[in-house]
Amino acid sequence: MRASTPLTVLAGLVLASCTAATARQQEQPQQAVAKPKSCIPIDQIVARRVAGPGAVEFDVVGKTYRNDLASSCPGLARLGTSAAIAVTTGAETGMLCAGDRVKIFDPVEIKSTGLRNYPFCQLGKFTEVAH
Numbered sequence: 001m002r003a004s005t006p007l008t009v010l011a012g013l014v015l016a017s018c019t020a021a022t023a024r025q026q027e028q029p030q031q032a033v034a035k036p037k038s039c040i041p042i043d044q045i046v047a048r049r050v051a052g053p054g055a056v057e058f059d060v061v062g063k064t065y066r067n068d069l070a071s072s073c074p075g076l077a078r079l080g081t082s083a084a085i086a087v088t089t090g091a092e093t094g095m096l097c098a099g100d101r102v103k104i105f106d107p108v109e110i111k112s113t114g115l116r117n118y119p120f121c122q123l124g125k126f127t128e129v130a131h
Contacts, residue, residue: 036125039097040065048085050104053077056085058096058126065126070098073121079106086115098125 040060047059051066053076058065069076076083084107089100101120110118 034128036127037065038125039095040126042087042090042094042096045087045096048087050076050079050081050083050085056102056104056123057129064129064131066129067098067126068124070122070124073104074119076104076121079104082106084110088120096123098123 040058044061045058046061049057051057054072055066055068058067083104086103086105087096087100088103090096100123102123103115103118104121105115105118
């Protein structure tokens, strides 16, 4: 049996490192899968939710789009994932677009305070995300 040379050992370590890195990349789905879009079809939205501070997600028949809000949205951090999202614009065009406004509110509090007491939040661009 022949002893390994330092070059052979080094090559083996590099190959093992590359294989491990490739396996890790396959385990973690990519976040953004397409260029940002300005609009999504409003009649195909099947779900909406808060996706962290300053972002919301819209499920559109077979795809999910993340929208990083164009500016801060008061109370969003307090509301968290239990919040509801009311789309207040886009009906006339059939599209929900960057620059349109939504209201993000607590569905329990809304019964006593009313929707008008919640501020508007301005949408940014929509980026498709992997599931």
